[in-house]
Amino acid sequence: MQPSRFNVEDMGENLVIVESPAKAKTIEKFLGNGYQVKSSFGHIRDLSKKNLGIDIEKGFLPDYLVSEDKKKVVSELKSLAKKADIVWLASDEDREGEAIAWHLKETLGLDDKKTKRIVFHEITKDAILNAIENPRCVDMNLVMAQQARRVLDRLVGFELSPILWKKVKPKLSAGRVQSVALRLIVERERDIQSFAAKSLFRIEGVFNPDGAKTSVKVAAELDEKFEKEEKAREILEQCSGARFKIVSIEEKESKRTPPPPFTTSTLQQEAARKLGFSLSQTMRTAQNLYESGFITYMRTDSVNLSTLAIGAAKKTITELYGKEYSKTRQYATKTKGAQEAHEAIRPTYLSNQEIEAGAQEKKLYALIWKRTMASQMADATIQKTEISIGTAAIKNLFLATADRVKFDGFLKIYIESKDDDSTDEETNMLLPVLAVNQEMHMQTLKATEKFSQKPPRYSEASLVKKLEELGIGRPSTYAPTISTIITRGYIVKDNRAGQERQFRELRLDKGAVVSKTLTETWGAEKNKLFPEDIGILVNDFIVENFGSIVDYGFTAKVEEDFDRIAEGELVWNDVIAEFYKPFHKKVEETLLISRPTNAEKVLGTDPKSGKTVSVRIGRFGPLAQIGDSEDPEKKFMSLGKGQLIETITLDEALKLFDLPRSVGSYKEKEIIAAIGRFGPYIKYNGGFISIGKDNDPRTIDLDTSIRLIESHAKKESEKLIKGFPDEGIEILNGRFGAYIKKGKENFKIPKGTDPKELDLETTLKLIENGGKSKK
């Protein structure tokens, strides 16, 4: 099936190297005989990890090494390259891709004569054959721009992190991207803590055009809100018994356009909002879809669709919904610093509305299919009706609006979700036919106290959105960056219970205003990002000393320089030198100034003992302390979940010391209740039993504790399936099924083996060749 111009005799042996193995497989099919397509699995070399991996004296000369896990790939590519007549470097067409091509050329020892650099924007036979006919050389300006990026990140990361080890705690980290992500979280938390909610009275009435005859209702809201309850009451009183009529009716038509196809960032956001997926879940599932050939590449910042895909969308939309639903659109990427080496994320075959795959894969595929299709569909036409209702009794007007979809267009299959989960207030989906001056009967009227909303906490997905807006980070690093600042203990992804708050409601009832105080729950958080004390400490330290690095515009600024290096207008190590001189000076200064990074905060005095109560970060995390450091009787307690040094009150700190507490005794042994690292627990007979969310260690009673102890003992007794005491081997029932335990190590049991039937010989064999599980 191959075209004659590419037959074996003409071209000899050809080796094509791409970045991803899934891509390699597809391309090999298109090229056929004489072409072997292999993958480099991304970058093959990186800066040495010893010291900086950069010789600053020699103009920031990088010391590149083949990474340990890439040695196999590199040696395989080397031997294939030796046999090949031509090596085609087909890595992505962006800064990183160009660098990969150059590193391959250097590492494989390819000479210019037999090396060709090619790029293609879509994986179709035409595009690939066209690329092969138009080869070029490796663009060294672009490679040097990547080198500048790499060296800058290494300098920042490997000079800032050690300052933290010395001043705060070992193993901490800082970097151009992660430190900004942390800053966003810490600053947002402070905004939330300092936010003072204001309340306003909102007045809502329900009107009916013909008294009690029909059930058609118009819900309308007064065009003014009031700070004072008395003012709201006054309005309600004035409206009592008043005659209302329609003052105006306005009709407006508006269009809504579909959102562009998915990029990594928008896919992560929508999968979180619509499917409740975490970032890592989305990326893992998308990877599966990509490897099975269902979707295009999932790490992209491009909203571009190939002409092939646009054609397929037009055909499928016309078939499924009719010609009037199709509208061909080309989207332009607006994101800062986008490199657009790939297409948008879309189904490889748009005619496949559904696929055979796992449950998560199916759901994510359906989302991608709908979004891609919607992006090629017609605008929706919305008819908006605005009615105002007035009375001679007050100067204000009541306003009612209704949206009616005249033509659904793309809304037929896709509605984009919003970040804030504020529910839309009752809207009138259908307004009855009404006329100006028509009389309206007031059915109900009420005033409700509504509080202003605090700024929303970031979720993983909304943090990615913010980072992308700032041009910080890349599609391949959004999820790992957030994982890093969680692993460092800077932030947590957590749920928090809401608090109760009272609000007032006034209602007009038979001509009189009746008021009551009601209670609502507010501020509950699910899967949101919260800073931890150590994160706040590290952030403040970096903002104070290295504000320019965590400036929200820093990355955008250096990206401009990288672009100019790529254009050949600047020399890469000049750019680095200019940055490094003042940066390194500040590093040295900061190391010299020994400053107390961990000053304790005094909360007040313990009324019981008269001793000082303080909070600080200890060796094992944040703690509260009663009594000063010289006090031999001083007491410590770890802070609980959600408590921060910055915000904890004296009362909250004192409460911590209510635990551990003795619940009573059972079979002559004492039961102690407390809160540990894994949540609340009771301790009995030397063992720990988790008591779960439903029990509070401060109030748990003896009966409940005994029940928990008994059920725990029963579970423990069922844990041991079999034992070989002489060898110190046990076969146990664990969370993931049966496993073998020898000493402190665990071993797997292959599927299909009945653990009860295992004899010593096979068990020993399993231990010997069976994969040891870590830890």
Next chain:
DNA sequence: CAGTGAGCGAGCTTCCGCTTGACTT
């Protein structure tokens, strides 16, 4: 694998971006 909270002081930790497996007690 939980309740601690000082300690002799070797050698280690760490960045961002490109890619997939190996792995889960």
